[in-house]
Amino acid sequence: MAKQDVYIRKPEWLKTRINTNKSYQGLKKLMRDKKLNTVCEEARCPNIHECWSERKTATFMILGDTCTRGCRFCAVKTGLPNELDWGEPFRVAESVAIMGLKHVVVTAVARDDLNDGGAAVFAETVRAIRRENPGCTIEILPSDMKGDYESLHTLMDSKPDIFNHNIETVRRLTKRVRARAMYDRSLQLLQRVKEIAPKTPTKSSIMVGLGEEKEEIVQAMDDLLAHDVDIMTIGQYLQPTKKHLKVERYYHPDEFAELKEIALNKGFRHCEAGPLVRSSYHADEQVSQASAQRRINYMKGYEEQSDKKIDFTLEAINKN
Template sequence: MQKVFFTQSVGETSAHGETPKAPPVKERMQVPHQRLPRWIKITPTRTPEYERVKGIIKRRGLHSVCQEAACPNIRECFGEGTATFMILGKYCTRTCNFCDVLKGQPQGLDEDEPARLADTVAELGLKQVVITSVTRDDLPDGGASIFARTIELLRRQDKNVKVEFLVPDFGGKFESLKIVLDSGVDVLAHNVETVGRLYKRVRGAAKLDRSLRMLRLASDYTPRPVIKTGFMVGLGETYDELVELMHQIYAAGVDIVT
């Protein structure tokens, strides 16, 4: 089995008090250098389909996380006629250090956004839709009602459309999460993003325990959608911390991890 090593500050220890060490230089030198596979390289081309999707989103006055979060894969997704939509405006009330979405105080709530998004999905001919949002701590329900309204209008356009919501933590308010779960969403995603030790530096106002609790509540709920979460690596976490995080995710009843 190949060993996996994670970057770590000098003198920093793992969750179990052990300081991971890289293999000796001589051993590392024996591993043949491998080029990255061709498919991992991005070709910066602007295809007609890319321009079409970008134009539709702009014309409808919508936002995509592909654009707002500066995703490097935007040309691939737009080029294939799809996008991950971002609702509740473009200003996030949280200040997570890893995220490129604009931070600030949102100006009101766009009540017409769900209708425009539903029309956009119909125009693009999508049969599966992924929708995320900024965090709106300024709203009593965190924007949960807009998620519910969005799927309602999507299903009016196409009753068979599959919908995945990537939701914020709603400040830990189960009533807000319940609104989303009752909407009939097919996949409910909420990302834990990183290991507990790094939360203050990486996620600011978020809390790992809160996110895990939201996932557990969603997993125990009826009707139960597919439960999904995701996290990043390469932020200074250790191997042991990642293993611990995956155990926590499993205990929360998560079905899919990315």
């Protein structure tokens, strides 16, 4: 077997069981009925049940299911996207209400075919969620929109609670890992958000296991801090198919704990690091104090109106 065909066996701490219980099936049916996509499903996230059912958070993927870029780590399909769906923002907002979410992350496929990169639909989705779910906090995770700052203003006018944009990997590996993306352009985007909305927490994420060195990870931390990023997440890269980049190394949980400690000591306000950590993992804990209080006040009123837990079974979803 040629060296490039050798695949490293997953360690025990990365082996998870997929739970397709009635709750999962009901939520999946809701997404299909509303013609919506979630990264939770597309990426087969191992944290899907904890986030959807226990923490009441979810990550919606808008602007269709087809990306104009072909990043070598990502399983989302690439091609020519469909026309914009202006009914999508309302369907996302409606689903957030049905699921009773307290925090929602809205991401999107890259839409380089659009002049604004999809910013207008993105912004309308944030507004629709807030209209229908005033107590829900909102995090956005857009593409770099080709560095167009007018589009960024359009997006930030919707006043999200957190702005997230991932650098994905260290500087040296960016060209190999990300398609049409630039390390410095991503950093500049994060910096510009702070100029537009100084009080909005900014966030970024990297995957490890792609061949980076520890010193490069630490440098990425310094680069993010130099551009006023508040929150960092670090997770293990997992190869989605044999066509994607292979895993060069699996990091032990102790190594993630060390990276988290380094990040916090350097000055990040919050850091999540672990083998199964993804960009939106425990995202509900990372909003600003003001946003969190708004959510808490609303949820208290919501819970006083009903002492029932939201039922995600197929029977309950069918009633909606």
